[in-house]
Amino acid sequence: xxxxxxxxxxxxxxxxxxxxxxxxxxxxxxxxxxxxxxxxxxxxxxxxxxxxxxxxxxxxxxxxxxxxxxxxxxxxxxxxxxxxxxxxxxxxxxxxxxxxxxxxxxxxxxxxxxxxxxxxxxxxxxxxxxxxxxxxxxxxxxxxxxxxxxxxxxxxxxxxxxxxxxxxxxxxxxxxxxxxxxxxxxxxxxx
Amino acid sequence: xxxxxxxxxxxxxxxxxxxxxxxxxxxxxxxxxxxxxxxxxxxxxxxxxxxxxxxxxxxxxxxxxxxxxxxxxxxxxxxxxxxxxxxxxxxxxxxxxxxxxxxxxxxxxxxxxxxxxxxxxxxxxxxxxxxxxxxxxxxxxxxxxxxxxxxxxxxxxxxxxxxxxxxxxxxxxxxxxxxxxxxxxxxxxxxxxx
Numbered sequence: 001x002x003x004x005x006x007x008x009x010x011x012x013x014x015x016x017x018x019x020x021x022x023x024x025x026x027x028x029x030x031x032x033x034x035x036x037x038x039x040x041x042x043x044x045x046x047x048x049x050x051x052x053x054x055x056x057x058x059x060x061x062x063x064x065x066x067x068x069x070x071x072x073x074x075x076x077x078x079x080x081x082x083x084x085x086x087x088x089x090x091x092x093x094x095x096x097x098x099x100x101x102x103x104x105x106x107x108x109x110x111x112x113x114x115x116x117x118x119x120x121x122x123x124x125x126x127x128x129x130x131x132x133x134x135x136x137x138x139x140x141x142x143x144x145x146x147x148x149x150x151x152x153x154x155x156x157x158x159x160x161x162x163x164x165x166x167x168x169x170x171x172x173x174x175x176x177x178x179x180x181x182x183x184x185x186x187x188x189x190x191x
Numbered sequence: 192x193x194x195x196x197x198x199x200x201x202x203x204x205x206x207x208x209x210x211x212x213x214x215x216x217x218x219x220x221x222x223x224x225x226x227x228x229x230x231x232x233x234x235x236x237x238x239x240x241x242x243x244x245x246x247x248x249x250x251x252x253x254x255x256x257x258x259x260x261x262x263x264x265x266x267x268x269x270x271x272x273x274x275x276x277x278x279x280x281x282x283x284x285x286x287x288x289x290x291x292x293x294x295x296x297x298x299x300x301x302x303x304x305x306x307x308x309x310x311x312x313x314x315x316x317x318x319x320x321x322x323x324x325x326x327x328x329x330x331x332x333x334x335x336x337x338x339x340x341x342x343x344x345x346x347x348x349x350x351x352x353x354x355x356x357x358x359x360x361x362x363x364x365x366x367x368x369x370x371x372x373x374x375x376x377x378x379x380x381x382x383x384x385x
Contacts, residue, residue, distance in 0.1 A: 083218070
């Protein structure tokens with residue numbers, strides 16, 4: 001979504017009612033963030049809304065980007081937030097060969113997750129952090145993508161295919177239009 | 192590196208403090224995909240030698256390559272080289288542009304005795320147009336705005352003839368702009384309004 005670099009648009013204050021709505025939505029989509037929600041989205045502090053190209057709104061606290069939303073789709077965390085609280089998000093892992101494609105903004109394909117280096121929820125004998133408590137992932141779930149051999153996340157996006165389907169078909173698009181490390185949104189200067 | 196111990200959901204761990212590379216702004220483990228690997232490595236060595244040893248140690252490199260097939264390895268290397276070359280070419284282009292680009296200060300006639308000053312070419316020097324326009328407005332107590340030129344660039348338009356003052360202001364506030372790069376031009380075009 002943010003392959004090209006861009007400059008931020010207008011920055012406006014968010015009404016407290018809208019701020020509460022954003023908070024609620026974030027907690028709904030990421031329940032594990034609850035203990036930290038005051039650090040990320042403090043009630044007292046003013047939340048700012050920055051408009052960026054392609055009908056995307058970015059919520060930030062001063063100069064720190066927090067969450068962004070394309071039109072009315074799911075609200076996604078900025079990778080910096082994901083790096084700070086990696087345990088709060090549903091994770092999958094891609095194998096090493098896919099890393100350079102992810103880092104240049106390519107669409108993430110299923111083989112990256114089903115090959116030996118990848119980890120997907122519901123896999124047999126998979127480490128707990130990728131296990132998602134044994135539940136399968138569905139289409140439309142927000143998922144954070146880690147890389148084999150790396151600690152921090154490289155991509156966050158919405159799943160285009162459920163994990164069961166992925167294991168069955170082993171082909172197709174897994175995540176499209178995500179926010180990856182080093183993209184326009186990552187490099188955005190909000191000062 | 193992060194521990195893989197399992198913890199119950201909803202526990203309160205302090206936020207993880209991630210270090211980002213000073214050169215490519217990515218987490219240091221991803222520096223190899225950024226196109227500035229050499230500089231990143233040097234930066235990491237001087238600022239965080241422990242991380243440097245962990246990431247750039249020979250075992251890490253061996254582990255990384257072992258999981259890829261020979262073909263994929265070769266492709267990965269070619270890709271990394273291409274990226275590095277592109278980054279270098281881009282830098283060279285940028286520095287060239289800076290050397291040749293000039294700031295043009297035009298004095299355009301609006302009505303018989305009224306003028307408008309147009310300053311174009313500021314973006315090449317990284318000068319923020321909006322802020323500059325506001326400052327000019329305040330400083331000269333006159334109207335000032337950012338407008339688009341025919342060629343697609345943007346310029347700051349200030350009401351009145353302030354060309355001399357602008358040159359002075361540039362020297363004071365943006366000393367990095369050398370004198371030869373500033374051009375004063377008189378334009379006889381008739382513009383509708385300011």
